Amino acid sequence: DGGITQSPKYLFRKEGQNVTLSCEQNLNHDAMYWYRQDPGQGLRLIYYSQIVNDFQKGDIAEGYSVSREKKESFPLTVTSAQKNPTAFYLCASSRLTTGPSYNSPLHFGNGTRLTVT
Amino acid sequence: GENVEQHPSTLSVQEGDSAVIKCTYSDSASNYFPWYKQELGKGPQLIIDIRSNVGEKKDQRIAVTLNKTAKHFSLHITETQPEDSAVYFCAASRSLAYGGSQGNLIFGKGTKLSVKP
Numbered sequence: 635d636g637g638i639t640q641s642p643k644y645l646f647r648k649e650g651q652n653v654t655l656s657c658e659q660n661l662n663h664d665a666m667y668w669y670r671q672d673p674g675q676g677l678r679l680i681y682y683s684q685i686v687n688d689f690q691k692g693d694i695a696e697g698y699s700v701s702r703e704k705k706e707s708f709p710l711t712v713t714s715a716q717k718n719p720t721a722f723y724l725c726a727s728s729r730l731t732t733g734p735s736y737n738s739p740l741h742f743g744n745g746t747r748l749t750v751t
Numbered sequence: 752g753e754n755v756e757q758h759p760s761t762l763s764v765q766e767g768d769s770a771v772i773k774c775t776y777s778d779s780a781s782n783y784f785p786w787y788k789q790e791l792g793k794g795p796q797l798i799i800d801i802r803s804n805v806g807e808k809k810d811q812r813i814a815v816t817l818n819k820t821a822k823h824f825s826l827h828i829t830e831t832q833p834e835d836s837a838v839y840f841c842a843a844s845r846s847l848a849y850g851g852s853q854g855n856l857i858f859g860k861g862t863k864l865s866v867k868p
Contacts, residue, residue, distance in 0.1 A: 667852075667854070674861075676840060677795070678858075682852060684852045690854060692854065728853050731852070737844065737847060737853065738852075740856070742794025742795050744793050744794050745793075
């Protein structure tokens with residue numbers, strides 16, 4: 635079955651350590667995204683990428699970094715500079731637009747819950 | 752930039768009743784409005800979407816209405832069932848250029864719907 639795999643489901647780290655969250659998709663989608671979800675805050679975009687070796691900052695990119703070396707993979711690193719890293723992180727992918735009236739839906743993984751103490 | 756407000760934040764209904772979730776948006780150029788459903792421990796999933804050239808769209812027990820003049824859109828779920836219990840997110844974005852992605856999609860903060868048997 636095609637889909638998005640995020641691993642691990644739960645991740646625990648000590649404050650001051652960098653941590654990398656994995657996201658892999660086999661949907662052959664060009665675009666991939668990282669969102670952060672906090673209680674009562676909805677989904678906020680961290681980074682997104684439309685093509686290999688290129689990515690753009692979202693609304694809350696500070697303290698995070700990404701890479702896109704392969705079309706299937708879009709790992710997110712939560713650095714020690716992120717002041718409030720404890721959150722639920724969602725990875726998503728989509729096709730690129732093929733016409734003016736087409737918005738490809740986002741396909742989400744099941745998330746990684748990161749706890750930093 | 753776009754701002755999406757969603758109400759209510761929590762909604763409790765009796766099985767068989769209808770549920771309505773409302774969203775307002777600020778960018779008059781927005782013309783794509785998807786709704787996502789997030790079940791516990793999972794990523795959000797698209798359930799229905801609407802474009803600004805359409806006032807209403809239905810899919811079995813769910814429907815979405817759009818009032819462009821007032822800049823608000825609503826999700827209607829009829830004959831609710833316990834499996835409808837989830838968090839629902841509305842979102843809004845502008846049309847995408849060819850080859851564009853969903854990086855400009857702005858989400859509301861979510862509504863937690865509880866359907867009591």
